[in-house]
Amino acid sequence: MRIMGLDFGARTTGIAMSDPGCMLASPVETVFREEEENLKKTVRRIRQLAEENDVHTIVLGLPKNMNNTLGERAEKTLAFKRRLERDLYRVEILLWDERLSTRMAEKPLLERGLDRHQRKQVVDQIAAVYILQGYLDARKAQVENEESIR
Helix, strand or coil, rough: EEEEEEEECCEEEEEECCCCCCCCCCEEEEEEECCCCCHHHHHHHHHHHHCCCEEEEEEEEEEEEECEECCHHHHHHHHHHHHHHCCCCEEEEEEEEEECCHHHHHHHHHCCCCHHHHHHHHHHHHHHHHHHHHHHHHHHHHHHHHHHHC
């Protein structure tokens, strides 16, 4: 079993995947779309990857504002979550606070000297890695905390 991470944007969706032990997140791909509202290709690809990799959980980044409110992008993400729940009804869709994930993803790409076009090809995948790794680390810490209480 693996867990998938998603960074859902206006025209792209970055995808990351955990290892089978659900300890480490790795980039998979970026799905590009011409029209923001046309999600068929994106949902189809996510479903395909979920089936191929025995994914039972998807962690979807929720882009909250810095003051913890939900803006337009977050509302679109919530609508995308509902679409995923409808089309991937056997997969649990979790939301994860993704504030600053894209900025954190861009920093090492800028340090490597990648130009804007090169960064655009991978930044959403790296952001999806940050989202998923944050979830995996929190999940591991929770399990360790529960075990230490016993």
